[in-house]
Amino acid sequence: MERRVALKGMAAAMGAMVSLPVWASGWNDSSLGKVKFSGAGQAEILKGAVDAIIPATDTPGAGELGVATFVRRMVTDCYDKKTQDTFDKGIAGLDAQSSKSFGKSFTEASKAQQLQLLQETEKSSDSETKSFFGLLKNLTIQGYMSSEYVMTNLTHFEFIPARYHGCVPVVKG
Amino acid sequence: MANFNIDSEKARTYDAIVIGSGISGGWSAKELTERGLKTLVLERGRDVKHIVDYPTTNMQPWEFEHRERLPKEVTDANPIASRCYNFKESSQHFFAKDNEHPYIQEKPFDWIRGYQVGGKSLLWARQTQRWSQFDFDGPARDKFAVEWPIGYNDIAPWYSHVEKFAGITGNKDGIDTLPDGEFLRPHDLNCVEKYFKESVAKQYKDRHIIIGRAAHITDPQQIHLDQGRAQCQNRTICERGCPFGGYFSSNASTIPWAMKTGNMTLRPHSVVHSVIYDDKKQKVTGVRVIDANTKEMMEFYANIIFVNAAALNTNLILMNSISSRFPNGLGNDSGVLGKYVAFHNYRASISGEYEGFLDSTTDGRRPNSGYIPRFRNVYKQETDFLRGYAAGFGADRMTYSDRSDIGESLKNSLLNKKYGNWSVGSHMMGETIPKESNYVALDKTQKDPFGMPMMRINVDYDDNDEKMIKDYVEQVTEMFTNAGFKNIRSHDGHRNPGNDIHEMGGVRMGKDPKTSILNKWNQMHAAKNVFVTDGASMTSTSTQNPSLTYMAFSARSVDYAVKQMKAKNL
Numbered sequence: 106m107e108r109r110v111a112l113k114g115m116a117a118a119m120g121a122m123v124s125l126p127v128w129a130s131g132w133n134d135s136s137l138g139k140v141k142f143s144g145a146g147q148a149e150i151l152k153g154a155v156d157a158i159i160p161a162t163d164t165p166g167a168g169e170l171g172v173a174t175f176v177r178r179m180v181t182d183c184y185d186k187k188t189q190d191t192f193d194k195g196i197a198g199l200d201a202q203s204s205k206s207f208g209k210s211f212t213e214a215s216k217a218q219q220l221q222l223l224q225e226t227e228k229s230s231d232s233e234t235k236s237f238f239g240l241l242k243n244l245t246i247q248g249y250m251s252s253e254y255v256m257t258n259l260t261h262f263e264f265i266p267a268r269y270h271g272c273v274p275v276v277k278g
Numbered sequence: 279m280a281n282f283n284i285d286s287e288k289a290r291t292y293d294a295i296v297i298g299s300g301i302s303g304g305w306s307a308k309e310l311t312e313r314g315l316k317t318l319v320l321e322r323g324r325d326v327k328h329i330v331d332y333p334t335t336n337m338q339p340w341e342f343e344h345r346e347r348l349p350k351e352v353t354d355a356n357p358i359a360s361r362c363y364n365f366k367e368s369s370q371h372f373f374a375k376d377n378e379h380p381y382i383q384e385k386p387f388d389w390i391r392g393y394q395v396g397g398k399s400l401l402w403a404r405q406t407q408r409w410s411q412f413d414f415d416g417p418a419r420d421k422f423a424v425e426w427p428i429g430y431n432d433i434a435p436w437y438s439h440v441e442k443f444a445g446i447t448g449n450k451d452g453i454d455t456l457p458d459g460e461f462l463r464p465h466d467l468n469c470v471e472k473y474f475k476e477s478v479a480k481q482y483k484d485r486h487i488i489i490g491r492a493a494h495i496t497d498p499q500q501i502h503l504d505q506g507r508a509q510c511q512n513r514t515i516c517e518r519g520c521p522f523g524g525y526f527s528s529n530a531s532t533i534p535w536a537m538k539t540g541n542m543t544l545r546p547h548s549v550v551h552s553v554i555y556d557d558k559k560q561k562v563t564g565v566r567v568i569d570a571n572t573k574e575m576m577e578f579y580a581n582i583i584f585v586n587a588a589a590l591n592t593n594l595i596l597m598n599s600i601s602s603r604f605p606n607g608l609g610n611d612s613g614v615l616g617k618y619v620a621f622h623n624y625r626a627s628i629s630g631e632y633e634g635f636l637d638s639t640t641d642g643r644r645p646n647s648g649y650i651p652r653f654r655n656v657y658k659q660e661t662d663f664l665r666g667y668a669a670g671f672g673a674d675r676m677t678y679s680d681r682s683d684i685g686e687s688l689k690n691s692l693l694n695k696k697y698g699n700w701s702v703g704s705h706m707m708g709e710t711i712p713k714e715s716n717y718v719a720l721d722k723t724q725k726d727p728f729g730m731p732m733m734r735i736n737v738d739y740d741d742n743d744e745k746m747i748k749d750y751v752e753q754v755t756e757m758f759t760n761a762g763f764k765n766i767r768s769h770d771g772h773r774n775p776g777n778d779i780h781e782m783g784g785v786r787m788g789k790d791p792k793t794s795i796l797n798k799w800n801q802m803h804a805a806k807n808v809f810v811t812d813g814a815s816m817t818s819t820s821t822q823n824p825s826l827t828y829m830a831f832s833a834r835s836v837d838y839a840v841k842q843m844k845a846k847n848l
Contacts, residue, residue: 158684159692166689182349220685227684242684250692253340259693264338267511268642271466275639275675275697 140178143193149212150196151177155245157219164259167249175248176241188240195237199226287579292318292543294582294839295565297550297595300397302812302828303586304528304536305440309836310584311541318578319536320548320567322587323393326372326400328506328529332519334368342367361777362390364401369517372400382721384736388776389590395546396529397588398779399825401517404493404525406446406826407649407668408437408457412656413820416709420664423618423712424788426817427798430457436830444526444829445502447510447646448491456488456651456822463497464489465646469635470673470700474648477761484656485757487671490649493526493826505531514643525645547571549728553583553608553808555601562608562805568728581848582807582839585785586832589813590619590718593784594733596795596810597720609795609802615785617717619737620819622780623667623708626747626770628754630763631699632673639675639697647672650704652821654749663745667708668821669754676701702763706750709821711742712783737775780824782816800835807848811835 142148155176156168167173180192199222203211207218214222226238249255256262293315296306303319310317325331339345346366353360356376365373374391381389392398411430418425434457441460449464467475467489475487494510495502502508507523507530516525523530536542547570554577556563564579585592593616599608607615647670654666676698680691716738720731751768758766775781788794791803800815802808811832813824842848 159689160686162686162689178343179347182351183344183347184350223684242681246681246688246692247345251340251345253338255693256338256340262339263642265511265513266642267509269466269512269644270641271468271471271644272635272638273641275637 140174140181142177144197146200146210146212147193147196148173148177150200153212153214153219154196154199154223154241155248157216157223158242158245159249160216160220165254167245170249170252170254172245172248172252175252176244179244179248180240184240188236191233191237192240195226195234195241198234198237199223202226290577291564291579292316293580294318294584295320295578295580296584296586297565298322298397298586298588298591298812299395299528299533299544300392300586300588300812301399301402301528301825302832303397303584304399304532305829305832306584306586306809306811306836307536307542308532309833310582310840311536311539313836313840315541315582315840317536317542318580319533319542319544320550320565320578321395321397321544321546322549322570322591323374323395323397323546325544325546326394326396326519326529328523328534329519329521331529332521333371335515335518335521337368337518358388359390361388361773362779364517366517368515369401372517372519378727380726381733381735382724384734385738386774387735387737388774389733389735389781390776390779391588391591395533395544396527399527400519400529402527402779402825403823404516404645405649405823406441406444406448406459406491406493407651407822408459408491409433409820409822409827410455410457412455412652413818413822416665416820417818420659422664423818424786424790424793427787427789427794432798433827433830433834436834437826439833440826440829442499443501443505444493444531445495445498445507446491446826447494447496449489451486451488453486453488453651455484455653455656456486459491461491462495462499465492465494465496465644467648468640468673469638470632470702471648471671473632473634474671474673474702474757474761478757481760482653482757485653486651488649488651490646490670492646494645495524505535507531510645512643512645514645516645549730550587550595551575551730552595552599553585554579555599555604555608555805557602560603562808568730570728573729582843583809584832584836584839585808585810585814586812589781589784589816590733590735592810592812592814593619593718594720594730596785597718598731604804609785609804609808611804612792612794614714614793615795616719617714617784618712618786619716619718619781619783620710620712620816621737621775621782622778622819622821623710623739623743623746624705624771624778625708625739625743625773626750626768627703627705628751628758628766628768629701629703630758630766631676632702632761632763633699634762635700636697650754652709654753661745661749663742663749664711665709665742665746666821667706667746667750669704669706669750671702671704673700673702699764702758704754704758706747706754707778707821707823708743708746708750709819711740712786712818713740718784735776737781739775780813780819782813782819782824785810785814786817787815788817799838800831801839806842807839809835809839 510524
């Protein structure tokens with residue numbers, strides 16, 4: 106069983122108030138520092154979007170892991186003005202498209218509707234929309250895969266391997 | 279007042295001064311202080327103490343806000359440093375910033391600098407291959423530059439001396455073009471690298487694939503433990519500084535060792551302006567220093583001066599050392615100071631894939647890679663270009679995940695990576711020919727923020743380099759093809775000279791004072807108490823990563839200098 110779920114389960118089983126250790130809850134939004142989102146509601150839309158790209162299953166999704174903050178920070182700090190404008194326009198476009206398709210804002214749309222909308226966006230033939238979505242998806246994947254939660258619990262990153270073996274059998278499954 | 283001046287002068291007088299605390303300066307300092315000389319080590323940058331001044335060394339990947347990418351603001355302000363593969367979020371504090379240290383590029387030249395105690399020894403790629411006699415024979419045989427005043431046998435014992443202390447991993451391969459050294463346990467070649475080694479050995483008599491020799495402690499000996507260093511832990515984040523001292527740096531090794539003797543005074547924030555030649559005494563008496571913080575000029579005195587400021591800055595200091603005796607720069611009777619600068623040609627690389635060993639992979643990480651010693655024009659001239667190239671070679675098992683969808687299937691795919699083919703890759707390390715037209719010089723009017731004349735750099739590739747690139751691509755493509763590698767692609771990155779960070783020459787060694795600055799002891803022909811043992815002293819470049827040779831030169835030269843001092847010849 107995945108470790109965080111195990112800890113939660115343990116707490117429930119004991120029927121007591123057990124707070125998770127810092128390392129087990131240290132990957133939420135608030136621990137990742139502040140970034141400035143542009144435009145009304147952008148933070149919520151972006152959180153919904155990254156969570157649709159990598160949703161919660163039996164493990165947390167990109168939204169819970171603070172990937173929206175990471176994506177926003179990267180776009181703000183590491184890209185030029187044109188890319189930033191394309192990105193902001195793309196996020197606003199998600200909201201507009203949601204109103205058009207579902208009669209409600211992106212954040213009010215159901216998870217299934219959000220996913221459908223993003224899948225349609227990915228298939229867009231408009232080059233600006235395509236580059237917005239490509240950036241959003243790549244940064245979401247990067248932020249998720251390099252999050253503390255994923256590297257610690259799922260992909261088992263070793264900070265100090267202390268070895269190199271040049272030829273070992275591939276472990277199946 | 280007079281007494282005060284005398285006292286002050288006495289307080290600023292040492293037995294020896296070392297300019298620079300990087301890989302060669304650290305060695306000069308160690309060897310001088312071990313021999314009992316009171317030694318002042320001048321470093322233009324700040325102090326970087328082992329472990330305590332490695333702020334990022336224990337940070338996890340997710341603790342870097344931009345996951346090692348640098349913000350645009352930083353890359354825009356530092357286009358030169360940004361072209362260095364090692365300039366990233368975790369290591370940027372060890373690089374000199376472009377805008378703080380300007381210079382003039384007559385032709386594009388990426389001057390990568392590390393201005394702190396330890397210099398670039400914190401950032402280097404740690405490859406430590408010895409030169410062979412074939413390398414020292416180069417200029418004389420192929421008639422370029424000037425003849426080396428030394429051969430392999432002169433330097434071999436000093437290679438051993440520095441290898442034992444620094445800790446060098448390697449395999450005794452018995453190859454006459456790349457002599458074996460004092461090696462600690464070698465790193466593994468992986469399955470595909472071994473396969474390639476065998477494939478090449480079958481087809482080419484004189485071509486070898488070996489594991490690189492590198493300054494990593496794979497098997498700590500007492501001498502390493504005595505330095506407070508421990509076994510390399512294979513973290514492969516060396517550029518942050520290593521808390522284990524697993525790889526060799528001045529900071530982990532020579533500087534604290536010299537400090538422990540009680541004979542070293544380390545003075546950071548000391549930009550050396552010039553070496554003082556006293557026209558009355560007819561000898562060098564010390565150095566002038568600009569305090570980097572106060573910009574105040576001061577003088578320090580010593581009997582022996584080691585110039586280890588890194589190749590181009592050593593040139594700059596000597597060119598700026600003007601006296602009646604030396605109006606064109608210290609020791610520059612020959613007029614070659616600043617000229618015959620050369621570097622290593624890293625422009626071309628080749629990649630491919632191998633579809634074998636699909637049931638195998640690697641485990642852990644390796645701070646090293648495979649190495650192909652020079653095989654071109656070794657025993658005789660066989661191509662339409664002079665000299666040759668060594669090459670890096672490495673293989674790694676690729677993993678991939680299907681990223682075509684979004685949602686649960688994407689997540690599932692990301693977390694369940696599939697093994698692909700093995701990727702294989704190589705990059706060239708070509709010898710460039712030192713030429714008079716590749717030079718550095720001082721600008722006559724413009725000064726840098728420290729008041730030093732601005733450096734003008736005029737260094738470029740030539741036709742020999744272009745031909746060598748073509749040959750490297752052809753030969754390694756053929757070797758890859760013969761090994762059954764697929765999807766072979768070559769790439770010319772057109773990187774600027776300097777980006778190799780192997781700039782050399784300008785203060786070359788030679789037999790004849792009319793055509794060189796230094797003699798066979800790295801000692802100035804015309805100012806016997808000045809020694810230059812960094813990259814500036816190189817007569818030619820060969821193909822090996824040069825740091826090990828600077829270390830050996832430094833140790834050898836100090837040994838000679840101290841013996842000469844004791845015999846009262848200096």
